[in-house]
Amino acid sequence: MVEPVLEVQDLSVEYEAGTGTFHALTGVSVRLDPGRVVGIVGETGSGKSTLAHAIPRLLPEPPARIVSGRIAFRGVDVLDLPKWKLPLLRGTGIGMIFQEPINSLNPAYRIFDQVAEAVAVRKLRDAGEAPTLFPAPEPHDYSKGTTVKTGEALLHPIATTLPRRRSRARREALMQDVLDYLKLVRINDPETILDLYPHELSGGMRQRIMIAMALSAKPSLLIADEPTSALDITIQAQVLTLMKELMEEVQTSILFISHDLGIIAEMADEVGVLYAGHLVEFGPVEEVFANPRHPYTKLLLRSVPAQYKEDGPLPALSGSVPSLADVPRGCPFHPRCPLARDACTRDPGPMLEPAKGTSVRTHLSACYYSDEVGRMT
Amino acid sequence: MTTPIIEAEGLVKHFPLARSLADVVTRKPEEVVHAVDGVSLAVQPGETVGLIGESGSGKTTLGWLLSKLHEPTAGRVRFEGQDITDLQGRDLLQWRRNVQIVFQDPVGSLDPRLRVWQIVGEPIKAQENAGRDEIRRRVSEFLPLVGLPPGSIDQYPHEFSGGGRQRLSLARALSVHPKVLILDEPTSALDVAVQAQILNRLVSLQQELALSYLLITHNVAAVRYVADRVAVMYLGLLAEVGPVRDVLEHPIHPYTKALLAALPVPDPRRRRARYRIGGEIPTLVHPPVGCRFAARCPFVIDRCRIEDPLLRELPQHPGRAVACHRAEEIGDVPPEELIAGLGTPANA
Numbered sequence: 001m002v003e004p005v006l007e008v009q010d011l012s013v014e015y016e017a018g019t020g021t022f023h024a025l026t027g028v029s030v031r032l033d034p035g036r037v038v039g040i041v042g043e044t045g046s047g048k049s050t051l052a053h054a055i056p057r058l059l060p061e062p063p064a065r066i067v068s069g070r071i072a073f074r075g076v077d078v079l080d081l082p083k084w085k086l087p088l089l090r091g092t093g094i095g096m097i098f099q100e101p102i103n104s105l106n107p108a109y110r111i112f113d114q115v116a117e118a119v120a121v122r123k124l125r126d127a128g129e130a131p132t133l134f135p136a137p138e139p140h141d142y143s144k145g146t147t148v149k150t151g152e153a154l155l156h157p158i159a160t161t162l163p164r165r166r167s168r169a170r171r172e173a174l175m176q177d178v179l180d181y182l183k184l185v186r187i188n189d190p191e192t193i194l195d196l197y198p199h200e201l202s203g204g205m206r207q208r209i210m211i212a213m214a215l216s217a218k219p220s221l222l223i224a225d226e227p228t229s230a231l232d233i234t235i236q237a238q239v240l241t242l243m244k245e246l247m248e249e250v251q252t253s254i255l256f257i258s259h260d261l262g263i264i265a266e267m268a269d270e271v272g273v274l275y276a277g278h279l280v281e282f283g284p285v286e287e288v289f290a291n292p293r294h295p296y297t298k299l300l301l302r303s304v305p306a307q308y309k310e311d312g313p314l315p316a317l318s319g320s321v322p323s324l325a326d327v328p329r330g331c332p333f334h335p336r337c338p339l340a341r342d343a344c345t346r347d348p349g350p351m352l353e354p355a356k357g358t359s360v361r362t363h364l365s366a367c368y369y370s371d372e373v374g375r376m377t
Numbered sequence: 378m379t380t381p382i383i384e385a386e387g388l389v390k391h392f393p394l395a396r397s398l399a400d401v402v403t404r405k406p407e408e409v410v411h412a413v414d415g416v417s418l419a420v421q422p423g424e425t426v427g428l429i430g431e432s433g434s435g436k437t438t439l440g441w442l443l444s445k446l447h448e449p450t451a452g453r454v455r456f457e458g459q460d461i462t463d464l465q466g467r468d469l470l471q472w473r474r475n476v477q478i479v480f481q482d483p484v485g486s487l488d489p490r491l492r493v494w495q496i497v498g499e500p501i502k503a504q505e506n507a508g509r510d511e512i513r514r515r516v517s518e519f520l521p522l523v524g525l526p527p528g529s530i531d532q533y534p535h536e537f538s539g540g541g542r543q544r545l546s547l548a549r550a551l552s553v554h555p556k557v558l559i560l561d562e563p564t565s566a567l568d569v570a571v572q573a574q575i576l577n578r579l580v581s582l583q584q585e586l587a588l589s590y591l592l593i594t595h596n597v598a599a600v601r602y603v604a605d606r607v608a609v610m611y612l613g614l615l616a617e618v619g620p621v622r623d624v625l626e627h628p629i630h631p632y633t634k635a636l637l638a639a640l641p642v643p644d645p646r647r648r649r650a651r652y653r654i655g656g657e658i659p660t661l662v663h664p665p666v667g668c669r670f671a672a673r674c675p676f677v678i679d680r681c682r683i684e685d686p687l688l689r690e691l692p693q694h695p696g697r698a699v700a701c702h703r704a705e706e707i708g709d710v711p712p713e714e715l716i717a718g719l720g721t722p723a724n725a
Contacts, residue, residue, distance in 0.1 A: 043568040043569070043570060043571075044539065044568050232431035232432055232595065233431060233595060233597075233636055233639045233640060234431065234635055234636060234639045235431075236639065236641075237638075237639035237641075238655070240641070259568060259569070260641060261569070261643035262640065262641030262642050262643045263641045264643075265641065265642065265643045265644055265645040266641045266642075266645075268645075285645045286645045286646060289643065289644060289645050289646075290645075290646070299570070300569065300570060301643065303569055303570045303572075303573040304569055304598065304643050305572070305573060305576060305598040305599060305601060305602040306598065306601070307601070307602060308601060308602065308621065308622060309425075309580055309602060309603065309604075309605070313577045313580070313581075314573040314576055314577050314602060315573070316570065316573035316574045316577055317570040317573065317574075318574075320538055320540065320570075320571065321568070321570075
């Protein structure tokens with residue numbers, strides 16, 4: 001059995017607000033093996049961003065509160081870490097890419113300085129000159145990536161003490177790595193953008209810079225929270241293609257979060273479907289898309305418009321996502337579910353277990369009647 | 378051929394860039410953003426035209442020009458055959474009830490301090506001398522039409538979900554019985570399940586009320602379902618126009634091919650090396666000479682960089698118009714086959 005990079009077990013998160021308690025996540029378990037991409041798909045308010053932020057402990061606590069559960073990252077219990085150790089976890093351990101790159105980049109720093117900071121932290125931690133949670137050697141040897149086309153940076157010998165901040169020597173010491181990482185994300189003439197500010201770049205370029213920064217810290221886990229939702233379609237295709245190529249080159253495990261079923265189908269090895277804070281289905285991506293075993297997944301897949309007007313009305317999912325302050329008892333989907341029966345309305349709701357009606361053992365569904373989903377009309 | 382209900386003829390809209398005092402003193406030439414650069418497009422009665430394009434293509438500006446929210450720099454707007462480009466004052470106000478617009482942002486376009494009946498009833502108030510009770514009555518009749526309960530007329534916009542707010546916008550646009558609706562990204566802020574509900578509602582409303590739609594969006598799936606014809610816009614110009622099924626299943630213009638091939642398909646078995654066009658959308662301040670797509674186009678020849686391709690009808694494809702010099706040669710290349718030979722993406 002492989003040691004998982006990330007293991008989330010039975011995670012429940014609540015937000016305390018003036019008007020009540022919002023159950024953002026309820027008993028969510030996700031396991032991520034080295035080099036794999038797990039996609040999490042869900043609608044607005046399903047809790048997918050809460051999950052993305054809970055893992056590196058980026059949730060503001062309060063109002064957020066982790067009620068129960070365990071998050072193990074490379075064997076370290078993240079929820080047990082004292083606050084001062086959390087920065088050691090982030091960056092070199094868990095990297096993040098968010099939706100709006102303009103909000104993640106510092107507007108007052110030039111591109112070089114932003115990327116160089118990430119490179120410098122990595123170098124110092126590798127050299128044992130900065131505290132780290134995970135001393136070298138890495139369980140993941142990046143130098144053994146399949147093909148290192150432009151990723152020479154990954155093979156560079158570890159630097160010793162870096163020259164002091166803001167010195168010309170420091171800029172020279174970090175320059176090569178910065179250029180290599182910018183080339184890694186297919187920026188052809190990185191020299192020309194080093195001294196620009198984030199607002200001078202396009203959205204696609206900014207997102208590439210974010211990816212370069214995240215990868216330059218060589219994280220063992222990359223969490224991508226809607227990384228292309230703010231981009232145009234052709235630019236989104238460029239960034240997704242880039243991420244796919246990089247996955248093979250650097251072999252990082254990725255937790256890929258998106259509301260777009262098409263993007264998840266394209267990127268993920270395994271997919272989890274979130275509904276109202278509950279993980280309702282989990283399994284290999286081909287299997288879940290071809291043979292969904294939860295009524296919500298099936299109806300969600302069907303509501304992607306793929307037909308013309310003369311083909312009749314779109315099969316729409318009636319009703320709307322419940323408020324997280326008032327999640328239905330039992331199975332959270334039962335008020336909208338065509339298969340719902342009395343058993344579905346009773347607490348505790350169905351647990352995630354191997355789905356009926358499929359031979360794939362890793363395909364899990366939280367539905368009592370998962371064998372009937374295939375016959376749903 | 379019937380008279381189009383609304384028609385753009387050679388519409389141009391340039392926005393001047395802000396000039397600093399130094400620019401004025403040194404007599405630096407005035408610079409403009411070429412948002413729309415000569416677009417002719419007609420919507421027939423009862424028809425839906427889908428206008429697709431990426432951000433910065435000028436599609437929203439075109440929608441505003443057609444609804445007379447912008448004054449065109451050049452070109453004419455015709456409504457039911459009549460030139461309305463120079464309508465002003467009372468005549469313009471009277472005319473506005475014919476063409477209503479549903480704005481892009483359902484949060485920003487609804488005043489948070491007004492109640493539903495005030496928001497939805499505002500066009501009625503502007504058009505007619507209706508009293509409060511009259512407006513309330515008519516608004517409560519309108520709400521079920523868009524799928525909202527009539528009892529919600531005293532609520533505030535923040536009490537609605539994203540889909541609910543979009544329905545409010547729709548009810549407001551419909552409240553004066555327009556003939557044309559300009560829908561600017563009506564579903565882009567919505568989840569896929571809610572989007573399907575709104576799209577179904579749009580199609581059924583069109584049949585009930587004999588509306589014509591101009592659907593402005595970057596969402597190809599929405600256009601496929603709602604539109605009869607589709608127009609593809611790139612950098613202020615139309616690249617391709619034609620019946621929706623023809624254009625989406627047999628794109629001719631290289632940009633249309635690129636756009637369609639870039640769409641993620643929700644089917645993991647069809648994961649494929651995708652045709653990816655490099656580069657980014659050039660700036661509209663100094664649009665390139667010749668074809669505006671030339672810098673990103675895999676089929677580019679020297680002629681494209683010199684001569685502007687005109688939007689022209691193709692004899693072998695009735696109803697199709699394409700702005701590409703090589704339309705006949707490359708028309709049949711399927712998007713998936715364009716990957717070969719497209720090694721390096723360019724930078725901005």
